[in-house]
Amino acid sequence: MKRIILSSKETLTAIRVGLFLAIRQVKRSSKWTTLLITFIMTLTFLNLVVVSGILVGLIEGATVAVRERHLGDIAISRLKEKEYIERSTKIIAAIAASPDVESYTERYLQGATVEANYKTRRRETDLVESTGTVLAGIDLLLEDKATGLSKRIVEGSYLEQGDYDKVLLGCNLLIKYLGFESTSMPALKDVAIGSKVRIKFNNITREMTVKGIIKTKVDDIDRRVYMTDSQLRSMSGRTDYNVGEIAIKIKSTANADEVKRSLVSQGLDQFATIQTFEEGEPKFLKDIKQTFAMLGSMISAIGLVVACITIFIVIFINAITRRKFIGILKGIGIDSVAIEFAYVCQSLLYALVGTLIGFVIVFAVLKPFLDAHPINFPFSDGILVATIPGTFTRAGLLFLATLIAGYIPARMVVKQNTLDAILGR
Amino acid sequence: MQFLGAKYNPMIKIQDLIKSYTTAGNTFVVLKKLSFEIEAGQFVAITGRSGSGKSTLLYQLSLLDHPDSGFIEVDGVDISKLDRRERTKFRLNRLGYVFQDYALVPELTSIENVVVPLLMQGLDKKTAYKKALAALERVNLADKINNLPSQLSGGQQQRVSIARAIGHDPHILFADEPTANLDKETSENVLEIFLELNKKGQTIIMVTHEPEYAALAHRTILLDSGVITSDKRNVGHKPQD
Incomplete structure (x- = not known):
């Protein structure tokens, strides 16, 4: 052609x-x-x-x-072999002194179980509703400033300074919010604002009142029980002020890698794992x-x-x-x-x-x-x-x-x- | 066949032209070994009954179709040697075509219909529009240059079609039943334009089934069943020098 x-x-x-x-x-x-x-x-x-x-x-x-409701721009967690972040006060002081940090929050963490219906069950042989949780003891103001936790209350109200024996429950601890019953992820029935729940850990049992329900759409948070840091410290008998995790929110002009480098340069990575959000972002x-x-x-x-x-x-x-x-x-x-x-x-x-x-x-x-x-x-x-x-x-x-x-x-x-x-x- | 002895100058020469069509497995020979010549400046009418092959002959001469066999020379060029693009270019530069149903592009105004082939020739916009306007003036349509075909009568559309065909000064103007869809008065106007153009030296080959219009041409070729049955000079007309 x-x-x-x-x-x-x-x-x-x-x-x-x-x-x-x-x-x-x-x-x-x-x-x-x-x-x-x-x-x-x-x-x-x-x-x-x-x-x-x-x-x-x-x-x-x-x-x-x-990022906004849990880990922040930089997440500091305990070293694998440790139970807490050692030298937490030193780390927190360094964070507070950093000009690039807009806000931060420190959380005491404690594995526990939370029980409901132990008062209302009809027979002694009826099972007590209980589920595993993580207790988070927080500084109310710092937490709210860093993660806006008070805005995530879907029922009841946020904790106030001096609130004792009062807790915020993550919504996924309740069947009403979880939407299904599961043996692998048990949840509580008939728990509402004002209900009594029992917190148990390390042979310590304490009855507390539900003051609010939080919904953050972050599964880790929505399975937690929040209380004031002072109460968790006193319940666990902790006097070392070593926290379980710290979330840092940096200023919009700052760079997370640089802030991290600055903390590492002070030798703080000997006591904790310091990760930017991108590094610490859950793999899933x-x-x-x-x-x-x-x-x-x-x-x-x-x-x-x-x-x-x-x-x-x-x-x-x-x-x-x-x-x-x-x-x-x-x-x-x-x-x-x-x-x-x-x-x-x-x-x-x-x-x-x-x-x-x-x-x-x-x-x-x-x-x-x-x-x-x-x-x-x-x-x-x-x-x-x-x-x-x-x-x-x-x-x-x-x-x-x-x-x-x-x-x-x-x-x-x-x-x-x-x-x-x-x-x- | 020779018309003017020493001044003889064939614009079209065909020899042993055969064209057939196959429909539903049956082959019909439409043009049966035609041979003739047309001199430059002549106004030739090809006439005959429906199905006699007159339009088919026009399509071969105007390079719109390919013959089965035979020799065709148009304006000194053996058209069998032209490829598809060269044939298109040849039509653009040397031929003009007036269709039976005007065949104007509906989205283009009168002047735009005329200007398209001129732009295709590579003329700049200003020159192309100037030439297009001149062509429309020649067919007395200078006042309708911005009208769309839908805003023109049949006769006006046919005049735009003629302006488009002559705008680029073709060597040969082909017209396929140009008056078939027009009333008598409008048809006569169109033929007057053809005669005027021919007077100025334009070679015109027109297919018509109207004997009275064919009689206006210099020469009438009568086809019947694909064969030339008559080829005569019309009385009172002389080819252009």
Whole structure:
């Protein structure tokens, strides 16, 4: 087959004529058709960006929750072989002195069991409801400043200074919030604000009153029992002031790695494990994030294929209904490259307008709205993850798909016999 | 076949032209070994009954279709040697075509329909529009340049079609039943334009089934079942020098 190559001047002329035809065809075609195609392109773009963005945002929401409500930007925990963070006061003093730290919270931790219905059971042989938990003794003000714990109260109220024998229960300790009964993760029934519960650890038993229920959507927190640090210290007979974990929130201008380096440089890593959030982020979250990112990419790929097919159908129908005019244009000497370019231009124009509208919807409407009002998923507050570079990449892929999906049907129709096209055979 | 002796200058030369179509497994020979020549500047009418092969002949001459066999030379070029793109380019630069149903692009205004082939020829926008306007003036449509085809009558659309066909100064103008969809008065207007163009030296080949319109041409070729049954000079007309 003879290879036909256009000179650069001929190519430029063909592009110029293609553009001339495309602009007028779009400008003077039915407004409803243009609107419909643009709407489809906008939906296609949103499908590419929003579906995967919400999927990733679902996990991102969980990650943000762990960071903001539990571990902070830097998490300090005990060394593996130790029961507590030794020299806690020294570490806390160093943290408090750091100009990069916005707030921090120290928590005394103690494994325990919590029991309910021990007063209301009818027979002595009835089992007492009990479940394992971690007691967290906190400085109420520091904790609230660092993690906003008081904002997570879903029933009752936050603890106050001087609240003795009063606790906050994590919602997942209650069947009412957990939503299911399980032997591996037992939970308590009929516990409400004002109910008495029994806390047991190291042969110590204490009856306490439920003052509030907290729901953070961070599983570790939602299985804890919170009380004041002074009460936990006195219950456990601890006088060393060594805490179980410290969460640090750094200033927005600060760098977590640098703050960590500064603490390590003071030799504090001899007494505790110091990790940035990224280092200390639970592995399951990292794995789920990767899984959802993969799922997002797969859905985007499917979205892209759907976009290709949609554009193909739209351009094919457009070209096939104009087959006669394509034949006439060829008949009067218009090069097929110009006609093909006209259709590719049209599809790119639709993609451009659809993408621009999609950009506005994503960055001016959806993202700000979902940042302010996250989607209330059972285990996270879902946000929309859509970065400008990532969205541009997806827009680029959409344009590439449009280019191919616009060219193929145009080529199919344009290469048909000129006379057959003119005569409608 | 020779018309003017020493000044003879064939614009179209065909020899042993055969064209057939196959429909539902049956092959119909539409043009049966046709041979003739057309001189530059002539106004030739090809006429005959429906199915006689006149339109098919026009498609071969205007490079819209390929013959099965035979030799065709148009404007000094053996068209069998042209590839697909060269044929398109040849049509663009040397031929003009007036279709029976006007065949204007519906989204383009009158002047835009005329300007497209001129832009394709590589003319700059200003020159192309100037030439397009001149072509529309020649068919008395200067006042309708910004009208879409849907805003024009049939006769006006046909005149735009003629302007598009002559805008780039083609060497040969082909017209396929240009008056078939027009009333008598409008048809006569269109033919007046053709005669005017021919007076200025334009070679015109027109297919028509109207004997009275065919009689206006210099020469009438009558086809019947794919064979030339008559090829005569019309009284009162002389080919252009």
